[in-house]
Amino acid sequence: MRKNRIIPQFLVNMVVFFGIATFAVFSTQLSAAPNYYYSSIDYTEYQALGVFQEVEQVEKIEAYLQNTVSGLTVSYREVLDALVASGLQVFIKGGGIRDLLSLTASDPHDLDIVVTGTMEDLISTLNNTCWRYTHLPGGRVVYIGDHRNHPIEVFPLNGVPVAGNENFLEFTINDILYDCNAKRFFYGFEIGFEDLRHDRLNIVAKDWSQWLYRDKGWDYHKIFRFWKMVGKGYVFSTELANFFYNETMRVLRENPEKFQRNLLVYLGSHYHCFDDLYHGSVAAMGYDWAQQNVLSLREGVEKKSKDIEEKKDQYTYMPISHETYVKIKTYSFLLQNIGGFP
Known part of the structure; x- marks a missing residue:
């Protein structure tokens, strides 16, 4: 007659412990996986924490802005300050931010910015500054400086708000906004920083x-x-x-x-x-x-x-x-x- 074997309690405890640990890791990976493709993060939490006032990244942006705009005698920062002084909210976005902050940082081909005013507001401001600019009839973009050589490309928003606007959604590494008025990164784009650190293309839109x-x-x-x-x-x-x-x-x-x-x-x-x-x-x-x-x-x-x-x-x-x-x-x-x- 076969005898029942008694398994020591410490072995039982070890099996249970490793089983729970394995399940916890596996379930965490499962729950985290969808966020690789779209994010459901409550961005207001990050705004309250102010995590985007990252000194090193801000310094990189501001250092580049001290360069002179091709075709003008003033720096990028002086142009942005003039737009801010005219009452506009000004944000740098797109490839300029990506290129300056990527692991293999390089000077951007151009500097894309969005402003909260209308095209008429922007043109009026530029006419008052006497700066060189280019605007094609009916075009949505104004090029400040030499359009052939590292210009500032300005996209007026015509009163459309920046916060929560899905029309701005791009690949996350192109979605990082730098607030030129406050000299800090705009909240809600932290996933762009993370993807940029991994040179990864990602989309936060669900559809x-x-x-x-x-x-x-x-x-x-x-x-x-x-x-x-x-x-x-x-x-x-x-x-x-x-x-x-x-x-x-x-x-x-x-x-x-x-x-x-x-x-x-x-x-x-x-x-x-x-x-x-x-x-x-x-x-x-x-x-x-x-x-x-x-x-x-x-x-x-x-x-x-x-x-x-x-x-x-x-x-x-x-x-x-x-x-x-x-x-x-x-x-x-x-x-x-x-x-x-x-």
């Missing part, structure tokens, strides 16, 4: 399809931007790769001409990153596809880029001296109020 086409008039630009960021070496999840691949193939089935037309326009205005976008499209879509649909456009893209720059030249407002500006304003006042010159 990716809605996020992809939210920018009316700039269709498919986020697809092209995904390729560009992949070409720069940023890593991404399988889910993200599948989403962009499937969406690209769907669009090509439904409207290939529009897709190619938009790709040509995007590359024409971003010719400096053609190679990044091409290499990213190889990784995302395959070598043969990228050869046929992207690399084949290089000659046409180069011509498109030149055409865009030449058109910007036509709508560039050159600066005048302060003395000349005062004379013009004085003569204008005399004509309107006296009817002539003394």
Whole structure:
């Protein structure tokens, strides 16, 4: 007859302990996994803690802003201060922040900022400063300085609030906002810092399809931007790769001409990153596809880029001296109020 074996209590305790520990780690990983793809963080907690007043990052931004804007005689910081003094809220966003704070930091190709006023407010302020700027008719962007060489690209918000506005959602590493008025990082974008530390592409929007086409008039630009960021070496999840691949193939089935037309326009205005976008499209879509649909456009893209720059030249407002500006304003006042010159 077989005897029942007695298992020592300490062995039972060890099994239970390791079982609980393993479950705890596994369940934590499961619960954390979705946040890799979208975030449900209560950003107001981070605003209260003020965690974005990170001295080192602020110093990096402010050090770069001391550089002189190409085409002007003043620094980036002086331009931003003038916009702030005119009553605008000013935020730096996009690739400028990403490039300055990334692990392989570099000077940005341009500096993207958003301001809370209207296009009319912005143009009025620039006219009063006598600074060189470029604004295409009907365009949503104003280029301050030399549009060919590291300009400030300004996007007026026309009264749209910054806080909680999903229209601003991009890849998280492009979503970091720097408040130029307060010289601190805007709350709610802490996940962008974390993803930047890992060179990782991430989206916080829960509905990716809605996020992809939210920018009316700039269709498919986020697809092209995904390729560009992949070409720069940023890593991404399988889910993200599948989403962009499937969406690209769907669009090509439904409207290939529009897709190619938009790709040509995007590359024409971003010719400096053609190679990044091409290499990213190889990784995302395959070598043969990228050869046929992207690399084949290089000659046409180069011509498109030149055409865009030449058109910007036509709508560039050159600066005048302060003395000349005062004379013009004085003569204008005399004509309107006296009817002539003394």
